[in-house]
Amino acid sequence: MKNEMPVTVPIKKVIDEANGIKSVILPYRLNAKPGQFAMIWLPGVDLKPVGVSYQDESSFGITVSAVGAWSKKICEMKAGELLGVMGPYGKAFKLEGKNIVLIGGGYGAASLMMLAERALKEETNATMIIGARSSDCLIYRERVKQLGLKTIFTTDDGSFGEKGFTTDVLQKILKEEKADKVFAVGPELMEKRVAEICLENNVPCEISIERYMKCGFGVCGACSVDDEGKRVCVEGTVFSGEEALKIREFGKYHRDGSALKKEFGGKK
Amino acid sequence: MADIGVNLCGLKLANPTVLASGIVGISKASVSYAVKNGAGGVILTYEGGMLNSVGYPNPGIDNIAEEFSNLKSVGAPVIGSITGKNAEEFAMLAGKINKMDFAAIEIVMSCPHTPGYGTMAGQSTPEITEEITKAVRAKVTKPLFVKLSPNVMAISEIAKAAEKGGADAITAVNTLGPGMVIDIKSRKPVLGGKIGGLSGDALRPVAVRCVYDIYKSVKIPIIGTGGVLTGEHAVEMIMAGATAVGIGTGVYNRGISVFRKVTREITAFMKENNYSTLEEMRGKAHEE
Numbered sequence: 001m002k003n004e005m006p007v008t009v010p011i012k013k014v015i016d017e018a019n020g021i022k023s024v025i026l027p028y029r030l031n032a033k034p035g036q037f038a039m040i041w042l043p044g045v046d047l048k049p050v051g052v053s054y055q056d057e058s059s060f061g062i063t064v065s066a067v068g069a070w071s072k073k074i075c076e077m078k079a080g081e082l083l084g085v086m087g088p089y090g091k092a093f094k095l096e097g098k099n100i101v102l103i104g105g106g107y108g109a110a111s112l113m114m115l116a117e118r119a120l121k122e123e124t125n126a127t128m129i130i131g132a133r134s135s136d137c138l139i140y141r142e143r144v145k146q147l148g149l150k151t152i153f154t155t156d157d158g159s160f161g162e163k164g165f166t167t168d169v170l171q172k173i174l175k176e177e178k179a180d181k182v183f184a185v186g187p188e189l190m191e192k193r194v195a196e197i198c199l200e201n202n203v204p205c206e207i208s209i210e211r212y213m214k215c216g217f218g219v220c221g222a223c224s225v226d227d228e229g230k231r232v233c234v235e236g237t238v239f240s241g242e243e244a245l246k247i248r249e250f251g252k253y254h255r256d257g258s259a260l261k262k263e264f265g266g267k268k
Numbered sequence: 269m270a271d272i273g274v275n276l277c278g279l280k281l282a283n284p285t286v287l288a289s290g291i292v293g294i295s296k297a298s299v300s301y302a303v304k305n306g307a308g309g310v311i312l313t314y315e316g317g318m319l320n321s322v323g324y325p326n327p328g329i330d331n332i333a334e335e336f337s338n339l340k341s342v343g344a345p346v347i348g349s350i351t352g353k354n355a356e357e358f359a360m361l362a363g364k365i366n367k368m369d370f371a372a373i374e375i376v377m378s379c380p381h382t383p384g385y386g387t388m389a390g391q392s393t394p395e396i397t398e399e400i401t402k403a404v405r406a407k408v409t410k411p412l413f414v415k416l417s418p419n420v421m422a423i424s425e426i427a428k429a430a431e432k433g434g435a436d437a438i439t440a441v442n443t444l445g446p447g448m449v450i451d452i453k454s455r456k457p458v459l460g461g462k463i464g465g466l467s468g469d470a471l472r473p474v475a476v477r478c479v480y481d482i483y484k485s486v487k488i489p490i491i492g493t494g495g496v497l498t499g500e501h502a503v504e505m506i507m508a509g510a511t512a513v514g515i516g517t518g519v520y521n522r523g524i525s526v527f528r529k530v531t532r533e534i535t536a537f538m539k540e541n542n543y544s545t546l547e548e549m550r551g552k553a554h555e556e
């Protein structure tokens with residue numbers, strides 16, 4: 001049985017990734033597999049699930065976009081300040097095939113970086129697509145260069161890389177080259193489009209679904225998805241594209257902390 | 269083959285395990301998943317927004333009506349659990365949820381850690397228990413379960429008050445406490461609301477004693493809840509007097525299939541010890 005109390009450690013390093021997006025490195029041996037997440041406790045504020053974006057023998061990192069009270073505070077933190085760690089939790093990505101495509105929308109690329117690093121180590125031919133609204137929101141531009149990871153950047157406004165969506169690039173790749181498996185993390189509507197494109201092209205894919213979580217280990221029910229009731233924190237967050245498309249609410253709605261439905265795409 | 273079916277106030281449970289309120293059950297899908305993993309019955313809990321949306325019509329009300337229609341598809345009886353600030357709020361919510369598709373209704377006046385509710389609102393006295401139960405009873409045509417707190421001096425008196433107020437069953441018990449854990453490096457309480465209820469192994473002996481006391485004081489059935497992680501724990505509860513057993517923290521300790529595991533272990537125990545029905549074990553700890 002895992003210890004369900006957070007272990008508090010001082011922040012080792014803060015990395016400025018992009019406009020309003022920071023990474024925080026923590027001196028804690030998490031031992032996460034690619035795609036798994038940690039619950040990060042900001043003392044006195046809240047506990048939230050976050051994908052693991054950096055990991056070595058003695059530390060790991062998370063990449064956070066300043067959107068709510070918790071993430072805004074995290075983005076203001078400095079080395080030496082304390083954060084609590086629980087985990088790792090959730091299912092991991094399955095690295096398969098010789099040629100893989102990884103698609104990170106917004107800060108979604110964070111949850112794919114460990115997988116990309118493993119692919120490079122195992123000499124899998126990996127192509128990363130990182131997309132954002134505009135150049136100032138693109139993360140890991142330096143990091144992928146240093147890793148030698150083949151990366152295509154897209155921006156909605158064309159301010160950097162290709163103008164358009166990550167899914168446009170995916171379609172082009174699937175038409176021109178052979179891909180054995182696709183991995184995607186990002187806004188849910190993007191993920192759904194990826195799952196559909198992969199289904200049409202008969203290419204297996206895995207995506208990571210984000211849902212509101214209170215506990216992270218399958219007890220609170222907050223992340224149970226309709227209609228089957230699978231808990232995203234335990235039975236996910238990684239799902240195959242096929243599994244994801246069977247989830248009725250996938251790409252349609254999610255639930256907030258009070259279990260009320262909220263539609264994707266701004267409605268309600 | 270041992271018969272492990274339970275008739276709980278007319279609710280037919282395929283086995284005595286019930287998903288406890290406050291765990292996993294926030295939606296029809298989430299309780300269906302517990303049933304798929306072996307739960308004989310499930311308690312679906314309204315908290316926060318759900319409850320408010322039921323109480324105060326807003327665009328969410330359509331979602332909620334849809335959410336709780338056709339609960340038969342869940343495959344086991346679904347009990348709707350509500351909580352309120354006072355008798356009036358309890359009664360108002362109970363009236364709304366009585367119209368939905370639930371098999372029974374559970375009222376929780378025993379939450380140990382939410383200001384304005386449960387023990388923090390002084391709801392765990394015999395007088396208030398009877399008052400709230402009566403108010404709800406007047407609005408509810410379905411079987412009514414009352415969930416009690418273990419953090420009281422004489423739980424048998426409170427159970428009696430609930431029975432007098434018109435309860436059809438007692439859910440015993442809610443969590444112990446509240447408790448607090450402080451992270452000594454950041455010097456901050458760890459839990460979101462600073463305090464929380466204590467469950468699991470620490471709670472079980474207290475829960476068993478509560479069920480034992482209640483069994484002596486009332487005639488209505490008891491859903492023994494608190495630290496039931498294994499079939500042996502379930503048998504212990506049944507011997508204390510429980511008709512069914514609630515499982516909550518067991519989902520954490522043994523995964524969502526805890527219901528199937530506990531049921532299997534109860535059956536194995538019954539086989540080894542020559543019991544053919546749960547009835548033969550019920551309340552046996554009371555025999556001189």
